[in-house]
Amino acid sequence: MRVTQSMLSNNFLKNISNSYEKMGKISEQMQTQKKITRPSDDPVVAMKGIAYRTNLAEVQQFKRNFTEAHNWIDNSDAALDQATQALQRIRELTVKANNGTLEGDQRNAIAKEIEQLRDQLKEVANTKVGDKYLFNGTDTLNPLVLDVDPPKVSGNNKPVKLELAKGVYIQVNTDGTKVFSEELFTNLNTLINKLDPNNTTVDLKDDLANLDNSINTILNERATIGARDNRIELMEDRIDQQEVSASKMMSDNEDVDMEKVITDLITQESVQRASLGMGARIIQPTLLDFLR
Template identity: 60%
Template sequence: MRVTQTMLSNNMLRHISQSYERMAKTQEQLSTGKKISRPSDDPVVAMKGIAYRTDLTEVEQYKRNLSEAYNWMENSDAAMDKATSVLQRIRELTVQASNGTLEETQRGMIGKEITQLKEHLVSIANTKVAGKYIFNGNDTTNPPVLITGGTVTVSNNDKPVNIEMSNGIEVPVNIDPTKVFNDSLFNDLKNLEDSLNGDNTMPIADFLDKLDKNINNLVAERAELGARFNRVELIDARVSEQEVIANRILSDNEDADIERVITDLKMQESLHRAALGVGSRIMQPTLMDFLR
């Protein structure tokens, strides 16, 4: 086969161009830290990357859901703690008022304090978190307790607010308000007020058992919420592990081995210089050089 100068030149230019492409690809990997920059570089890596990134996105969403769950549950527990303190104070006042040596005016003063404590309970029942009422079931836009002219109206919505915290795992983050801030509680407080003000003949000491029952309901609901909180913490630990694993798998699939990339770049630079040196020698001789 006849080999001409044009063939040598074209082959040399083609190989130098390919060398530039390999160097550009290696430099791109070094600057981005990724094995590929477009799906056409390696379709298999690209497809796996999409699947791994989807898994990571789901895990990150579960982390945000867990944060929302912590917000609801911690605020619910804090509110019930305050409500328990209020009921315990009401019980102390009831014990004090049941003393037969107190005068009617003194019982009336205790009744006024209990009225204020009852209104404080209403404000606790209407606790809002991020603009949502947390003690009205899944109806988070309306207050669960309304007080008008001393009359308390209580919602009976006991539907749970479920948040998905892992794949297929939903946990209710609110409490059942009908077991805590219910008609029975506020009716007992209203009757206690009436007895202290002389509008009710029921003995004041009889309200102690009723108050104990309401306090026990609060404590039981807090205990149930605490059990769910412990479960949420276990789910959080598991999701955190999944996030670490998902990031590692995604990194193994997409991230470039920097040490190897630097070595490849140095090798490509050496080969490129050698190709340029050989090319300069090939293109230098011409027919005129031999006719001189």
């Protein structure tokens, strides 16, 4: 086959164009620090990148759910701590009132304080964080205890569960109908009535037993909350590790090795200069070159 000058020129220009294209791609990798900028650059890397990004987004959503879970757990435990203190104070007052030597006005003063503590328990039962009531199950828009006399408990005890891992749902709320039952408020009202100053005989043994049961119920619920919190913390540590792993896998798949890219760029520049020099030698001079 006869090789003509035009064939040499066309091949040279084609190769130079390819060389510039390679340099452009390497330069683009240096600027973006990514192996590819479009799926067509490497479909395998692109497909893996979609999977890794989906996994990372899922893990990051779980991390946001952990924040919400801690919000429920921490505020519920703090509220139950206040309820425990209120009931323990009521018990102290009841023990004091059970002393037969107290006069009517003294029992009346104790009854007034217990009334205030009862109302405080109502407020704790209706604890609200943001726009959510903590103790009314899934009905977070309405309070647990209605402000009537005697207090009425709404009765929603459905669990609030959050997905904290793939397919793993953890309950984050407390059953308010168990802790702040209508029976609790009925017993407190009965206790207050017994402390009427005109009542000369006061026997509060049953009331003390009821208070002990209520306190134990709250303590048991707080123990349950503590156990859930421990599990949530363990799961959160695992999710943090998964986030690190997912980020690393995505980085290994997409991010360039800068040392390699710089080396490739220097090599390609050398090839480019050599090609230009070779082209200058093989392309024959034209008539214009002789007329200079």
